[in-house]
Amino acid sequence: MKGGTRVPGRQTRPVEKEKQLVEPVPVVRNRIPAPAAVALVTALTALLTLLGGPVALAQPAPPIEINVYVVEPPEQNGGRPDTLRSIAQRTLGDPDRATEIFALNQGRRQPDGGALTTPDDPLRPGWLLRLPGDASGPDVRRGLLNEDAPAPAATAGGIRIPIVLALVAGLVLLQLTLAIVFRRRLSRGIRALSGAVAARWARLRAPARQRRELARNRTIAAPWRQDDRALAMASTVFAELAGVDRPPPALEIHPSAIAVRTAPGAALPAPWNEVEPTSWRRPLPIRDDVAGPPVARVGGTPDCQVVLDLSWCDGAVAVDGPPTVARALAVSVLAGLSRRAGMGFAVLGTLPAVTAPVRPLGNLGDLAALVQGHGASAPAGGPLRAGARRRPVHGVVVVGDDVDPGTAEAAAEICTRPGSTWVAIVLGNPVAAHWHWTVHPTGVVEITMLERDLVAAL
Numbered sequence: 001m002k003g004g005t006r007v008p009g010r011q012t013r014p015v016e017k018e019k020q021l022v023e024p025v026p027v028v029r030n031r032i033p034a035p036a037a038v039a040l041v042t043a044l045t046a047l048l049t050l051l052g053g054p055v056a057l058a059q060p061a062p063p064i065e066i067n068v069y070v071v072e073p074p075e076q077n078g079g080r081p082d083t084l085r086s087i088a089q090r091t092l093g094d095p096d097r098a099t100e101i102f103a104l105n106q107g108r109r110q111p112d113g114g115a116l117t118t119p120d121d122p123l124r125p126g127w128l129l130r131l132p133g134d135a136s137g138p139d140v141r142r143g144l145l146n147e148d149a150p151a152p153a154a155t156a157g158g159i160r161i162p163i164v165l166a167l168v169a170g171l172v173l174l175q176l177t178l179a180i181v182f183r184r185r186l187s188r189g190i191r192a193l194s195g196a197v198a199a200r201w202a203r204l205r206a207p208a209r210q211r212r213e214l215a216r217n218r219t220i221a222a223p224w225r226q227d228d229r230a231l232a233m234a235s236t237v238f239a240e241l242a243g244v245d246r247p248p249p250a251l252e253i254h255p256s257a258i259a260v261r262t263a264p265g266a267a268l269p270a271p272w273n274e275v276e277p278t279s280w281r282r283p284l285p286i287r288d289d290v291a292g293p294p295v296a297r298v299g300g301t302p303d304c305q306v307v308l309d310l311s312w313c314d315g316a317v318a319v320d321g322p323p324t325v326a327r328a329l330a331v332s333v334l335a336g337l338s339r340r341a342g343m344g345f346a347v348l349g350t351l352p353a354v355t356a357p358v359r360p361l362g363n364l365g366d367l368a369a370l371v372q373g374h375g376a377s378a379p380a381g382g383p384l385r386a387g388a389r390r391r392p393v394h395g396v397v398v399v400g401d402d403v404d405p406g407t408a409e410a411a412a413e414i415c416t417r418p419g420s421t422w423v424a425i426v427l428g429n430p431v432a433a434h435w436h437w438t439v440h441p442t443g444v445v446e447i448t449m450l451e452r453d454l455v456a457a458l
Contacts, residue, residue: 048062071128
């Protein structure tokens, strides 16, 4: 304790222990982390060696005198083992300063090979504990702390490491140490850089990838363009389903069967079989000449074609996506409808050449006159007025993507008026429509009403 008070039962310490050397204890107090500082010193030392020769390393740093405490066995300490708190009480006058002693000695190798790792570790007799500079009292001894000195020059018969290699090794050690110390920042930086490179690479590869996928999907859709019987069968099946409660607006044509999905609780007559709730299948019909509603083949999968009953579209279909692919889908739909007798076709704006005879429209007045000629009445609130209602369809007008949005919206409204028998397929403009088709650059079409993606019938 301060003031020189002796603890009863303590024995006199041998004098020779006062001069024992104490190993340095790394204490991180500066902004530069200790490993980085060591590596930096190594690199600078190698550089000085390169510039000034081995003489610059010949003189070791002088030792530093510090305060130390020698841990005694319990029998020489009044029967009680030393602890950090008892040592802090005797040498610093405050047991709570035991944390300072721990910080000075944590991890430092002791003479018996042990080390202090936690404040609660038992202290072994003979350990040398470094004390703060203001420690005092009879238990405090003075020791010498030797700074780490570079290795001396090799003697005769030894091999000197080339100075240049030492400099390179120091710089490499510095870089590795900084990478370890700042690994979190380095990791974040590497992740950000790799993410940016990956995104850039994906953008560069996107056009080529999209072209490959578009070509593959066009290959899948190619046989559909010659499959007129699939559309005829679809029209026949829709005609058969017209009398059931809540008939489905879409069906799938498989190589040996036709499948539909119905509303919950709906029932279909024979030869339909319910394979699972709301999912029905039947064999392909023998006849395909029943006059049914006009149908549009919008896409499918390698195993089936998906066909929609246009009489449920409520007068307007909005087609979004890249102009080239959206136009190709519209042309495909018109090509399928052109095989149906009595269908009329018109275009407001521009559209690539199609096989069906198409009537060009100069303005909304031409469209209104065309639709009025087939029984359309006055406006009644737009295409979403009361949900879709089945209606006969006698013609299709394609509104090109070069038409301004206001005109496109007005064209959709004209075709959705009560009594209209024309369907507006609007390309590239977000109009109010009961049906929405989104075509992707890869040749995939997303049908909102079906809640699925299909290979577009291009």
